[in-house]
Amino acid sequence: MSVRTRFAVLLSAAICLGALAACGSDRTAEDPTPASGSTQGRAESPELSEPSESAAETVAVPVYFVGDTPQGPRLFREFRQVPADDPASGALALMTSGDALDPDYRTLYPGGSFASVQVDADPMVVELPDESWTTAPDGMSQDDARLAAQQLVYTLQGVAQARSAVAIQLDGAPADLFGLGGELADEPELDVRALVNVTSPEEGATVSGTFTASGVSSSFEATTPWEVRAEDGTVAAKGFATAEGWMDKLYPWETEVDVSDLAPGTYTFAAMTDDPSGGEGHGPTEDTKTITVG
Structure with a gap:
């Protein structure tokens, strides 16, 4: 088991304790x-x-x-x-x-x-x-x-x-x-909401050049990876956003996505949680939006 994987397994217990501690607190501004x-x-x-x-x-x-x-x-x-x-x-x-x-x-x-x-x-x-x-x-x-x-x-x-x-x-x-x-x-x-949720782009949005993607997440080390996928499923662009926090609640994230080199057409924007376990846990949570690159 890699050092990153061992850390993620040990950290899962801390996440559970953090979630319990947050039960009585207000949700963060999102x-x-x-x-x-x-x-x-x-x-x-x-x-x-x-x-x-x-x-x-x-x-x-x-x-x-x-x-x-x-x-x-x-x-x-x-x-x-x-x-x-x-x-x-x-x-x-x-x-x-x-x-x-x-x-x-x-x-x-x-x-x-x-x-x-x-x-x-x-x-x-x-x-x-x-x-x-x-x-x-x-x-x-x-x-x-x-x-x-x-x-x-x-x-x-x-x-x-x-x-x-x-x-x-x-x-x-x-x-x-x-x-x-x-x-x-x-x-x-953290008991009822998805661990990542895309706010922008909205489903069916038309984008061009560089657009701002945003949402909320609770992801390992506040890292929220994203991808732009072509209709055949191939990854046309990718990167990551850094949320304002993680572990105890959902936190806002925002990133700039450059699609200026992509051919016009229909794509999928996907944001997901980071998965340091390498697939040994539940796997990443994902939220996707269909977009049109103009």
Whole structure:
């Protein structure tokens, strides 16, 4: 076993302890909200600051979906434009329908939507559409039910810019969501979120020259490798970003990606966690976005 591998194995125990120690702390300020339809010129506003309005009619908010990782299903985030007069309802409609831009993302909700939502209260309040949502539907495991609840909590906390709990009601009375209880709190992000998440470029973005890629990660020694892959899977460009930290939570990363030498066409931008174990562990977590080089 190499020195790098032995260090990674020993470090995994420290990571677990660090994650437990972080359970009671606030999540770090994360990557800024991207400008709609652009991979550059993002406003410098972290996740827990006020959402930035891109137009009078809409506002950008974080919406959480589910994707597959080596650790199992985890939460991935997209910043989406929703009606400014009721951003919480707009965000939940996207979340429950699974209307993600990235085809790798999905929802754990069975269809339909919440009857109402109130985010200017502590705890925040959501009203179930009917009694069927009080128990887990057929085929939903307990782990999936828990992650579905975290989809809801993380999305509403991002919209409200507050770490409030979420109270579940049915016809105005306390109720359970999928049998999990009537008041839900956020779980530590390293337990429920993907260890790397690309914010920019967005899925389907058109880029040229040099563009700024950004996101969040918790990766070995804060190193977040990235690749630009051609349609046949070959690596056309690669490099790495250095995040602002690692181990205890997700931290922002940002890097410049030069595609000026690439032929116009469709590519995949991939960011991943570093894997010092050489494949002996879970392997790297990855988030990919389809891009067009103009």
